[in-house]
Every structure is written in structure tokens, then in C-alpha cells.
Amino acid sequence: MQPAAACALGRRAFGLDRHRLLAVTVCAGLPTAQNAFVHAAGYRLRTDVARDTMVGSTLLSFGTLSLITWLLT
Template structure:
């Protein structure tokens, strides 16, 4: 390896990330006011509309698990429980403490911030975990369980902070 190659690779990583590149390209096109022809935008619209259903289908397919057990299963359940507690309780509480006492947001904005923080884990986390070769089981379990738990936490937050 060349000296400094690791640093250069690290610094150029954002420029090689397709999500960041697509976002930057979108900002550039929007800033110029350029309108792309329908022949270009129509396939992009179709792909964009298919993204969420495709992610949900992928997540659904991952719900089938092989037999597991033993200490590993207990450790995975404990890890998932911590992730869910942080996402569904810790994050909304942190948002409440920052948006309320520190930022002094009005009631309706405080409600919006806390509700957004209390949303369940996004299915994108599963897609990213799969793409980058990480633990898809944790992402999958966090998505499913936080969706169930958030039905309660979102209701409580809306009741407590709502009009």
C-alpha cells in the first residue's frame, strides 16, 4: 500500500457513495433550474415509486428464520431489546428534552419533533445492513418490534403533547 492511501480513500469515500452522489446531483440540477425531458424522468419516477414496496418485500422475505437457540439467541434478543428501547423510548425522550427546555419550541412543533423521533426503525436500515454485509437479523427484528412498540409510544406521545 502507498503511504497516505488510506487517508485519501477515507476522505474521498463520500464522493464514491452513490447515495451522496445522487443527492448532490439532485441539488445541482435543482439549483440550475434545469428540467429534464420526460423520457429521462419517467423511468426514474417508476423506480422511485418501486423503492419502498421493494424494501418491504425484501424485509418480509427476511422474516423467515432458520432454527436458532441457545445463548446466541438470548444475546440477540437482549441486543434487540436495547435497540428497541433506545429507538422507541430514548430517542423521543431526548427529542423532548432538547426541543422543549433547550430550544423552547412551540407546542405544535414540539409534538412534531417528538413524533418524528418516536417513529419506528425505517426499513432502509435493513437494506443498508444487507448492502454492507452487516447483521440483517438485528435490523429486521428492530424494524418489526419497533413498529409494534411504536403504536403505543406514538399514541402516548400524541396524547401527552397534543392539543
């Protein structure tokens, strides 16, 4: 949902050109939870939820980032 919202806002609200719109949309589609994992590891807390979220969102981002790039180029 976040990449779709970023794309819509970039296109309609800010009038971004094709290259800038691609950059904004791809950045919005990047995997999540890296910061949560780093902080959990730094404070020696449980990292399993942050790790699983990070791995899952990274795997999901392969498809979504490829689709975003295909649609916007």
C-alpha cells in the first residue's frame, strides 16, 4: 500500500516526472524492520520477530520492486 500511496501522491500532488516518480515509489517499497532488528540486537532483546519481518518483507520486495520498475519505466 505504501508504494501505491507514494506513487499517487508523487504523480497527482507533486507532479513528479517519470524518473523522480520511480525513485520515490521504489524507496517507498523497500523492505522494513532493519532499524528494529539493529536496535533489538544492540539492546540484546529478542530479535526473532524483527528478523522474520525483515526477511519476509525483503522477499516480498523482490516482486513488488520488479513490478514497480516494470510499470513505471
